[in-house]
Amino acid sequence: MSEKDTEKRELYNKIFIEQAPTAIAMLDNDMKYIAVSQRWISDYKMEGKEIIGQSHYDLFPEIGEDWKANHQKCLNGAIDICEEAPFKRADGTIQWIYWDVRPWYVSEGKIGGLLMHTGDITPQKLKDKEQARMIEILDKTNEVARIGTWEVIFSTNKVYWSKMVCEIHEVPENYTPELETAINFYKEGESRETIQQVVDRAILTGQPYDVEVELVTAKGATIWTRAIGNAEFVDGKCVGLFGIFQDINERKQSEQALSKANAELKAIFNSKTIAIITTNDKGIINSFNHGAENLLGYSASEIVGSKAPGIYTNKEEVKRFLLDMSQKYGKDPDVFNPMKELAEKNEFDVREWNYRKKDGANITVQATLSAVKNDDGELIGFLNVATDITERKKAENELLRRNQVLNLAERLTMIGNWQWNTISNEVRWSNNLYKIFGVDEELQELTYNTYFSYVHPEDRELVTNHVTLALENKKFPDLMHRIQLRDGKVKNIHLLAEVMTNEAGEVTELVGSCQDVTEQRMEEIKFRGLLESAPDAMVIVNEAGEIHMINKQAEKLFGYTAQELIGNSVEILIPEVFNKKHPNHRSSFFANPKTRDMGEGKELIGINKKGKLIPIQISLSPLKTQEGVLVSAAIRDITFQKIAEGKILKAKEELEVFANKLVVKNTKLADFTQITSHNLRAPVSNLNALLGFYKLAQSEEERLDLFQKLENVVQHLTLTLNTLVEALNIRKENNSDKLEKIEFKAVMVKTQEILSGEIMRTGAVIKSDFSKLPYITYNIIYLESIFLNLVGNALKYRSADRVPEIFVTTGIENGKKFLKVTDNGQGINLKRHGHKLFGLNKVFHRHPDARGIGLFMTKTQVEAHGGSISAESEVNVGTTFNINFN
Incomplete structure (x- = not known):
C-alpha cells in the first residue's frame, strides 16, 4: 500500500472515530492521541481540553502501573477486554467503566497503536446498588414485621410460600405445601371455615380478602395470623391466588413494646434527609440545600433568588399560621409579622405543614421556623428546617388504629397491661387496668404501693415473696392472687411479666399484663366440687403425661395422697409390663382427642401403691384449657364385674358358634344386595337423563329416536331384573355361581345402551377392540356389573376441559386373559x-353421585x-383399570 493510501485510510479512520456515537480513542505507539469521539470527551469530562497529540497518561495521571502493563501487552498484539471495573479519578470520584483495548495495524504485522472502546456505566451501577439496597430494606422490613408472601397457581396445583411464611408455619424453608392440605394448618372450627369461605368467594367472584384467623403450626403452636389474598383472572377464569401473610400473635400489652416501636420509628425518622431553606428579608429564597431538592423535587437553580416559599406552601395553612401566632402573642393579624415577632422574642415555631412538590404531589413535613438575624440583631430573613413525615403520619394513624384494637381486645378479655420502673418507682397502667381495679383514670401518680394497697390482706405475704424472688432471680413466674376493691368486692387476677435489665444486669423495669380471672376461678372451684362428687376415681392428665389433679375416690382406689401423685407421670398407676407402650397410646389420644366411653377399648389393669393389680375400666374425655388440652380419666374398679364376666363367658362362646353360622349365610345375601342396588342405579339414572332429552326434543324424529333408546334401556333393565331374580333363586338352592361363554362385544353394546343418556349428554367417544380375546367364560351378572362400573365411572369422573374418550380392550398376555378400560378423565x-x-x-372426587361402592364391588367380583x-392414573390426564381374569 502506498504512503498516500495509508494517509488516506488514517484520515478516514480519524473521521469515523470522531463521529462515532460511543466512546472511542485512537492512540499511537507512544500512547498519544490521534483521534477521539465526542462521547469519549463527554464521558471523561475533557471538554475544552487539548487532546490530540497529548499522552494518554498525562490526561489520566490516575492510571496505575497494572493498566500501563496491559497497554504494553496490547501494543505487542494482545487484546484486553473487561466487562466492568471501578476507575478512581484524580478528583477522588469513582467511575465505573467497561473497555475493549486492541491494536490497530499500519500494515500486515505492523502495529500502529491502540484502539480503545469504552463505556461509562456508573449510572447503571448506582441504580443497581440503590435497587439492591431497597430490596434489602424491604426484606428487613418484612422480617421485622413478620410478613411473608404466598401464591397458588391452579394450572399446576402448586402452592408457593416465602421464607417468612414457612417460618410462621414452623416448617423448613424448603417445605412444599400441597393445595389440598394447606388449609389444614388453620385451626379447626371458625378459623378454618372463615378462610375457606373467603378463598371460595375470591375464586368465584374475585373479591379480595383480609382476615385474621388462628393457625396451628407444624410444631403444634396456635398463633393468630393475618391473611390477605387476591384472585388473578384470565379470560374470566380464576387461574391463581396471591397475597401476604403476617404473624400478629405478639401484640403484647406493654409500654416496653410501644417504647421500642417508638424508638425504632424515631430512628427511621432521624435518618431522613433534612431540608434547609432560608429567605432574605423580602421573603425571597436565597438558600435551598440538597435535602430540599430531594424533598420538593426542585433544583436550587430553579428556586434561589427568584421564588418565595409560596411555591410549595398552602395558602390556607399560611393564614392559619398567621392567626395562630397573632393569638399567641395577642397581636392584630392584619398588621402582624410573625417572623419579626419570633426574631424579637428569640423563639421558633414547630408544626406540621402540607407541602406541594414540583410534580404536584402533597407531602406532610414537620417544619421548624425561626428568624435569621445579623450581628446587630436585625431581621434579615427566616430559616425553615423541614423533615418529611408523610410515612410517619401514616404509621401514627396505623398505630392509633392498632391501639384502638388493643384496647378493644383488653376490654373483651378483661386484660390490662402495666409497666413498673423499679428505679423511679413509677407505674403506668392501661385504660382497662384502671377498670379492673375500679380506679379513676384521672389518678396519674401511680406507684407499686398503689397496686399493693389493693392486694387482699391474706395474699400480701404471697405477693411480697413472689416479687422479691422475681427481682432477685430476674424472672417473674406467673402469679395468681386476690385483690380487694375499695367497695369490698374481691377479684382474682392473673399476672404475667417480663423483667428488664440494663447492661450491668441490674433490674430496671417490669412489663406485664393483668387479667381478671374471677369468673374462671369461680368455675374452677365449681369444677373441683363436681370432681369430688364424682362416684368414680378421677385423674386429670396433661399432654406430657403428668398428673394435674385427682379426687378423693382416686386416692382411695390407688392408695396415694394427692400430693404424692400431682406432678408425677400417670405411668405410676400402670403395671411395669404395660409402661413402655402406654406413652405411645397417650400420644395417639392427644393427637386426636375424643370422648371414649367407659368400657370402650381394651381391658386395662392398674396398680395401687402397695403393688396390687386392679382390673379397671376407663372413660376418657378431652378438656380444652388455657394451658392446653387436658384429659379427664374416669376410672372404675371392675374386680367384681370380672368375676361376673367369667360366669357368662361359657354361654357367650356357645352363642358365638351359632352366630358364625348365621354370618356365613348373610354374607352372600349382603353381597348380592350391593350388586343389585349398584347395577340398577345406572339404568335408572340414564332413564332420567333420556326423559330429560325427550322433554326438550323439538322434532318428532328426534323424539322417536329417543323413545327407541328409552325402550332399549327399559328392556335391559327388565333383563337385569330377571337375571338378578334368577340368580337369587340359584343362591336359594345353594348352587355355585353359574358360568357361561360370554361375548365381550355384546356386553359392551348392552353397557352403551344402558348408559346412552349419559353418553349423549357428555358427547363421549367410546371405542373398543376385542379382536384378541372376543369371548370369556364368566358369570354374566359379574361381567356386566364390571363393564357398567368402569365405563360409568369414566363418564362420571370425566374432565371438564375435554370431551370424554374411553377405550376398552381385551387380550392375552403371559398366558393370562386381561381387560383394560382407559379414559382421559x-x-x-x-x-x-x-x-x-x-x-x-372411599371416594376421591367431589361428585354428587359418588358412593365409594363401585370399585369395591368390582374388586370383590374379580x-x-x-x-x-x-389401576394406573395421572391427575388431569386419565386412568387405566387393568383386570387379569386368571
Whole structure:
C-alpha cells in the first residue's frame, strides 16, 4: 500500500472515530492521541481540553502501573477486554467503566497503536446498588414485621410460600405445601371455615380478602395470623391466588413494646434527609440545600433568588399560621409579622405543614421556623428546617388504629397491661387496668404501693415473696392472687411479666399484663366440687403425661395422697409390663382427642401403691384449657364385674358358634344386595337423563329416536331384573355361581345402551377392540356389573376441559386373559389415595353421585373368580383399570 493510501485510510479512520456515537480513542505507539469521539470527551469530562497529540497518561495521571502493563501487552498484539471495573479519578470520584483495548495495524504485522472502546456505566451501577439496597430494606422490613408472601397457581396445583411464611408455619424453608392440605394448618372450627369461605368467594367472584384467623403450626403452636389474598383472572377464569401473610400473635400489652416501636420509628425518622431553606428579608429564597431538592423535587437553580416559599406552601395553612401566632402573642393579624415577632422574642415555631412538590404531589413535613438575624440583631430573613413525615403520619394513624384494637381486645378479655420502673418507682397502667381495679383514670401518680394497697390482706405475704424472688432471680413466674376493691368486692387476677435489665444486669423495669380471672376461678372451684362428687376415681392428665389433679375416690382406689401423685407421670398407676407402650397410646389420644366411653377399648389393669393389680375400666374425655388440652380419666374398679364376666363367658362362646353360622349365610345375601342396588342405579339414572332429552326434543324424529333408546334401556333393565331374580333363586338352592361363554362385544353394546343418556349428554367417544380375546367364560351378572362400573365411572369422573374418550380392550398376555378400560378423565392421585382405591365407601372426587361402592364391588367380583384388578392414573390426564381374569 502506498504512503498516500495509508494517509488516506488514517484520515478516514480519524473521521469515523470522531463521529462515532460511543466512546472511542485512537492512540499511537507512544500512547498519544490521534483521534477521539465526542462521547469519549463527554464521558471523561475533557471538554475544552487539548487532546490530540497529548499522552494518554498525562490526561489520566490516575492510571496505575497494572493498566500501563496491559497497554504494553496490547501494543505487542494482545487484546484486553473487561466487562466492568471501578476507575478512581484524580478528583477522588469513582467511575465505573467497561473497555475493549486492541491494536490497530499500519500494515500486515505492523502495529500502529491502540484502539480503545469504552463505556461509562456508573449510572447503571448506582441504580443497581440503590435497587439492591431497597430490596434489602424491604426484606428487613418484612422480617421485622413478620410478613411473608404466598401464591397458588391452579394450572399446576402448586402452592408457593416465602421464607417468612414457612417460618410462621414452623416448617423448613424448603417445605412444599400441597393445595389440598394447606388449609389444614388453620385451626379447626371458625378459623378454618372463615378462610375457606373467603378463598371460595375470591375464586368465584374475585373479591379480595383480609382476615385474621388462628393457625396451628407444624410444631403444634396456635398463633393468630393475618391473611390477605387476591384472585388473578384470565379470560374470566380464576387461574391463581396471591397475597401476604403476617404473624400478629405478639401484640403484647406493654409500654416496653410501644417504647421500642417508638424508638425504632424515631430512628427511621432521624435518618431522613433534612431540608434547609432560608429567605432574605423580602421573603425571597436565597438558600435551598440538597435535602430540599430531594424533598420538593426542585433544583436550587430553579428556586434561589427568584421564588418565595409560596411555591410549595398552602395558602390556607399560611393564614392559619398567621392567626395562630397573632393569638399567641395577642397581636392584630392584619398588621402582624410573625417572623419579626419570633426574631424579637428569640423563639421558633414547630408544626406540621402540607407541602406541594414540583410534580404536584402533597407531602406532610414537620417544619421548624425561626428568624435569621445579623450581628446587630436585625431581621434579615427566616430559616425553615423541614423533615418529611408523610410515612410517619401514616404509621401514627396505623398505630392509633392498632391501639384502638388493643384496647378493644383488653376490654373483651378483661386484660390490662402495666409497666413498673423499679428505679423511679413509677407505674403506668392501661385504660382497662384502671377498670379492673375500679380506679379513676384521672389518678396519674401511680406507684407499686398503689397496686399493693389493693392486694387482699391474706395474699400480701404471697405477693411480697413472689416479687422479691422475681427481682432477685430476674424472672417473674406467673402469679395468681386476690385483690380487694375499695367497695369490698374481691377479684382474682392473673399476672404475667417480663423483667428488664440494663447492661450491668441490674433490674430496671417490669412489663406485664393483668387479667381478671374471677369468673374462671369461680368455675374452677365449681369444677373441683363436681370432681369430688364424682362416684368414680378421677385423674386429670396433661399432654406430657403428668398428673394435674385427682379426687378423693382416686386416692382411695390407688392408695396415694394427692400430693404424692400431682406432678408425677400417670405411668405410676400402670403395671411395669404395660409402661413402655402406654406413652405411645397417650400420644395417639392427644393427637386426636375424643370422648371414649367407659368400657370402650381394651381391658386395662392398674396398680395401687402397695403393688396390687386392679382390673379397671376407663372413660376418657378431652378438656380444652388455657394451658392446653387436658384429659379427664374416669376410672372404675371392675374386680367384681370380672368375676361376673367369667360366669357368662361359657354361654357367650356357645352363642358365638351359632352366630358364625348365621354370618356365613348373610354374607352372600349382603353381597348380592350391593350388586343389585349398584347395577340398577345406572339404568335408572340414564332413564332420567333420556326423559330429560325427550322433554326438550323439538322434532318428532328426534323424539322417536329417543323413545327407541328409552325402550332399549327399559328392556335391559327388565333383563337385569330377571337375571338378578334368577340368580337369587340359584343362591336359594345353594348352587355355585353359574358360568357361561360370554361375548365381550355384546356386553359392551348392552353397557352403551344402558348408559346412552349419559353418553349423549357428555358427547363421549367410546371405542373398543376385542379382536384378541372376543369371548370369556364368566358369570354374566359379574361381567356386566364390571363393564357398567368402569365405563360409568369414566363418564362420571370425566374432565371438564375435554370431551370424554374411553377405550376398552381385551387380550392375552403371559398366558393370562386381561381387560383394560382407559379414559382421559380427571385422574386419581395414587400417591394419596392408592392404598384405599378399592376400599368400601372411599371416594376421591367431589361428585354428587359418588358412593365409594363401585370399585369395591368390582374388586370383590374379580377376586371371587380368582382374578385381580389394578389401576394406573395421572391427575388431569386419565386412568387405566387393568383386570387379569386368571
